Amino acid sequence: xxxxxxxxxxxxxxxxxxxxxxxxxxxxxxxxxxxxxxxxxxxxxxxxxxxxxxxxxxxxxxxxxxxxxxxxxxxxxxxxxxxxxxxxxxxxxxxxxxxxxxxxxxxxxxxxxxxxxxxxxxxxxxxxxxxxxxxxxxxxxxxxxxxxxxxxxxxxxxxxxxxxxxxxxxxxxxxxxxxxxxxxxxxxxxxxxxxxxxxxxxxxxxxxxxxxxxxxx
Ligand SMILES: [Mg+2]
Ligand SMILES: [Zn+2]
Numbered sequence: 715x716x717x718x719x720x721x722x723x724x725x726x727x728x729x730x731x732x733x734x735x736x737x738x739x740x741x742x743x744x745x746x747x748x749x750x751x752x753x754x755x756x757x758x759x760x761x762x763x764x765x766x767x768x769x770x771x772x773x774x775x776x777x778x779x780x781x782x783x784x785x786x787x788x789x790x791x792x793x794x795x796x797x798x799x800x801x802x803x804x805x806x807x808x809x810x811x812x813x814x815x816x817x818x819x820x821x822x823x824x825x826x827x828x829x830x831x832x833x834x835x836x837x838x839x840x841x842x843x844x845x846x847x848x849x850x851x852x853x854x855x856x857x858x859x860x861x862x863x864x865x866x867x868x869x870x871x872x873x874x875x876x877x878x879x880x881x882x883x884x885x886x887x888x889x890x891x892x893x894x895x896x897x898x899x900x901x902x903x904x905x906x907x908x909x910x911x912x913x914x915x916x917x918x919x920x921x922x923x924x925x926x927x928x929x930x931x
Pocket of ligand 2: 822836838839913
């Protein structure tokens with residue numbers, strides 16, 4: 715590839731991965747005001763500052779992907795197809811704040827669910843990394859250059875286990891702080907911030923720097 719040949723000094727420049735970095739976002743309590751088991755689009759409201767955060771993230775040109783545990787499906791609170799309307803509303807909320815939603819990935823499972831086919835120990839319920847890994851496979855995302863932003867340590871762990879950099883919004887939603895010796899590293903956020911806008915600013919700062927240094931190569 716032309717990139718390698720351009721070095722001209724015997725140093726092999728690795729070809730950049732064709733996969734792009736992405737920003738993974740948790741939904742409830744991170745982006746939206748937490749309404750347990752809600753699938754009514756009329757009751758979906760952005761947390762304060764989220765509109766501005768989406769505008770900033772949207773300006774970076776990275777895919778923005780929501781990864782969300784939706785155990786309400788397994789528990790029989792709503793049908794999996796009800797999540798379609800949630801996805802559409804999210805898309806609209808992104809659009810009107812100058813961003814695009816690249817994917818909405820949900821885990822509908824719960825081991826103690828009442829809906830038999832969803833009552834399983836799956837690989838996608840956070841803190842497992844399955845949702846991020848599936849999104850990466852399906853949309854060409856480089857997980858090691860990606861970000862995971864969430865409001866509890868299960869989000870951090872899912873992000874860490876997928877290989878992402880993680881930002882935890884410490885707004886009081888994590889109440890247990892359960893960390894054992896074996897999970898200590900996975901449950902340690904790379905950054906802890908007070909709100910989504912600050913999280914978005916960190917991503918913008920780091921990605922801006924990366925884009926700058928790549929442009930100089
Ligand atoms: Mg959450
Ligand atoms: Zn699942």
